[in-house]
Ligand SMILES: Cc1cc2nc3c(=O)[nH]c(=O)nc-3n(C[C@H](O)[C@H](O)[C@H](O)COP(=O)(O)OP(=O)(O)OC[C@H]3O[C@@H](n4cnc5c(N)ncnc54)[C@H](O)[C@@H]3O)c2cc1C
């Protein structure tokens with residue numbers, strides 16, 4: 025059980041929850057969250073938005089029964105957070121682009137922070153795509169060198185991939201596919217990492233619900249991912 029320290033709206037339907045929990049969460053990992061006894065049956069996977077070792081924060085969109093329950097929780101309440109799970113984004117340096125769409129922006133905040141902390145000489149540019157009200161842009165601007173915001177369009181239109189050594193992306197599969205193709209078509213040298221947020225059940229590699237086809241065979245997004253190399257999934 026973890027104690028909720030904060031849980032508030034940051035934009036239409038998007039909430040930020042901070043919980044007290046000793047952790048060694050890495051950028052791109054996720055937790056299975058649960059704040060109920062029997063129903064809904066499954067815990068819900070949510071990415072690590074931020075972590076300082078003593079607390080973990082989650083940015084979540086309210087879309088259904090589970091996230092509605094999360095939104096109703098008050099500071100001081102308890103929540104079960106199981107994790108961190110998954111591979112996370114790899115360490116990287118050089119000229120780095122982080123490209124997120126919708127809830128896919130969540131894991132990119134910690135990625136920007138950690139990459140800049142580890143390699144202050146590296147450049148970290150963040151591209152954020154929103155279909156509605158933009159959020160937390162100031163926070164991303166503090167973590168990264170440059171933030172480009174796209175509202176209502178295609179964030180993939182805003183990036184010239186040719187200047188980058190590494191591109192990390194999270195968001196709708198179609199967005200990541202288009203970005204990967206843009207890199208290939210442009211002959212970009214960048215190594216591309218994609219975070220596959222497939223529907224999940226167990227979250228620990230046992231049920232195969234989250235299986236995705238890759239060029240190196242079927243992989244479990246929860247255990248072998250969620251972060252995978254772009255060529256494996258879209259190549
Ligand atoms: C590894 C991973 C990390 C994630 N990180 C975040 C995060 O940081 N913030 C966040 O808001 N969400 C994140 N998600 C998605 C989140 O898990 C779902 O939105 C949540 O489980 C929905 O639960 P619910 O009970 O509120 O909605 P449900 O009633 O279960 O579903 C409501 C609607 O959301 C859709 N939905 C549910 N899960 C997904 C999914 N994985 N992908 C696309 N559509 C889905 C359903 O099809 C349905 O239309 C992540 C998912 C994965 C697999």
Ligand code: FES
Nearest residue numbers: 225227231232246
């Ligand atoms: S969610 Fe069960 S194997 Fe991935």
